[in-house]
Structure formats: structure tokens, C-alpha cells
Amino acid sequence: MTQFHHEHRFTMITEPTDPFVLARELLEQRQTTEPTDATAMTLATADASGRPSARMVLLKGIDDRGFVFFTNYESRKSMDLAANPFAALCIHWAKAAEQIRVEGRIERVSDAESDAYFETRGRGSQIGAWASRQSAPLPSREALLDRVREIERRFEGRPVPRPEFWGGYRVVPERVEFWYGQENRLHDRVVYVRHGDGWRVERLYP
Numbered sequence: 556m557t558q559f560h561h562e563h564r565f566t567m568i569t570e571p572t573d574p575f576v577l578a579r580e581l582l583e584q585r586q587t588t589e590p591t592d593a594t595a596m597t598l599a600t601a602d603a604s605g606r607p608s609a610r611m612v613l614l615k616g617i618d619d620r621g622f623v624f625f626t627n628y629e630s631r632k633s634m635d636l637a638a639n640p641f642a643a644l645c646i647h648w649a650k651a652a653e654q655i656r657v658e659g660r661i662e663r664v665s666d667a668e669s670d671a672y673f674e675t676r677g678r679g680s681q682i683g684a685w686a687s688r689q690s691a692p693l694p695s696r697e698a699l700l701d702r703v704r705e706i707e708r709r710f711e712g713r714p715v716p717r718p719e720f721w722g723g724y725r726v727v728p729e730r731v732e733f734w735y736g737q738e739n740r741l742h743d744r745v746v747y748v749r750h751g752d753g754w755r756v757e758r759l760y761p
């Protein structure tokens with residue numbers, strides 16, 4: 556059943572001054588209350604001609620600059636981002652009836668940051684990252700499994716290094732919207748828009 560947790564926000568005089576603080580706080584709560592993976596989010600990109608495409612990725616961090624996910628730097632999404640370095644994210648927490656929308660410029664995270672995250676992945680996922688030419692045509696399932704076996708042999712008995720073609724992106728937002736479901740579709744929408752060095756906070760009609 557949908558739960559409306561955020562009645563109190565109507566009466567709050569001030570929201571947190573920073574959308575990252577609020578997003579981290581909500582994510583932490585939702586990781587314990589949502590029955591499904593609370594870090595799953597939609598990533599929308601557009602190609603050079605402006606045509607959009609969207610897919611799910613996992614949110615791996617919210618720092619004071621933006622929202623981080625990891626992927627293959629030669630994938631379709633990465634080709635889009637090379638041609639058009641803007642992206643949108645959409646997170647939906649169904650049980651809590653909440654949505655976060657993030658829009659902004661994209662940048663690659665540092666090699667050190669990608670290395671650090673890659674090291675935390677299971678060996679199978681590390682090998683999978685090497686094996687997948689993400690978004691390229693795959694002639695057969697067997698071809699993929701052959702590559703996995705070949706890569707297992709290549710790194711046998713030693714740690715799997717991060718492939719150069721795999722790493723993180725950070726969406727550095729211009730705009731972050733928090734949507735809280737409310738009775739009778741009178742939802743609460745709180746938007747942070749970048750304003751100089753800080754943020755302007757406003758509400759929108761639902």
C-alpha cells in the first residue's frame with residue numbers, strides 16, 4: 556500500500572539548503588523501507604540529433620557535486636554522452652510514493668574513484684565488465700561465454716584490474732526535484748534550481 560510520509564513537509568518553513576543532503580537522507584531511509592533495490596534509477600540521454608533514450612542504472616553515490624553511476628564508456632549511453640553531455644535521472648520509490656528527478660551536465664568521475672568502486676565489485680562482475688562490449692551486436696550467447704572464459708584465463712591467480720573502457724559518470728545537476736505523493740493527487744513538489752553558488756528552492760503545482 557502506498558504510504559504518505561511527507562505531510563510534515565507542507566508545514567516546514569525551510570527545506571534543507573542543499574539537494575544532495577536531502578537526497579542522501581531519503582536514499583538512506585529508502586534502502587531500508589523499499590522492498591526492491593532503492594538505488595535503481597532511469598538514466599535518460601540524448602544523441603547528437605537530440606533523440607532521447609532511457610535505461611536503468613544503479614545509483615552508486617551522491618556526493619556534494621552530484622549523482623554517480625558506473626557503466627561501459629563505449630556503450631550507447633556513453634556515445635550519447637560524448638556527443639551531448641547532458642543527462643536526466645529519475646528515481647522512483649513506489650512504497651514511499653516518492654520520486655527524485657535530476658537534470659544536468661555529465662562528467663566522468665576520476666580514475667581513482669572508478670578504481671576504488673571497481674575493486675569493491677565481485678570478481679564475476681569484474682570479469683563481466685571486461686567481457687561485455689556493451690551495446691555492440693552479440694552474435695550468440697556462446698560468444699559472450701567464450702570471452703568470459705578467455706578473460707578468466709587472462710587474469711587467473713591475480714586481481715582483475717579495471718578496464719579503461721569502464722568507469723563512472725557524475726550527473727552534476729542544474730535542477731533536482733523531490734516529489735512526494737499526497738492524497739487526492741495534491742502532491743508536494745519541491746525543486747532546487749542552481750542559483751549562483753547556491754540553490755533556489757521553490758514549489759510547483761502538482
Ligand SMILES: Cc1cc2nc3c(=O)[nH]c(=O)nc-3n(C[C@H](O)[C@H](O)[C@H](O)COP(=O)(O)O)c2cc1C
Pocket residue numbers: 595608610611612613614624625626627630631632633689690
Ligand atoms: C535494475 C537495473 C540496473 C542496471 N544497472 C546498470 C548499471 O549500473 N550500469 C550499466 O551500465 N547498466 C545497468 N543496467 C543495464 C542497462 O539498463 C542497459 O541495458 C545497459 O547499460 C546498456 O545500455 P545502453 O545500450 O543504452 O548503453 C541495469 C539494468 C537494470 C534493469
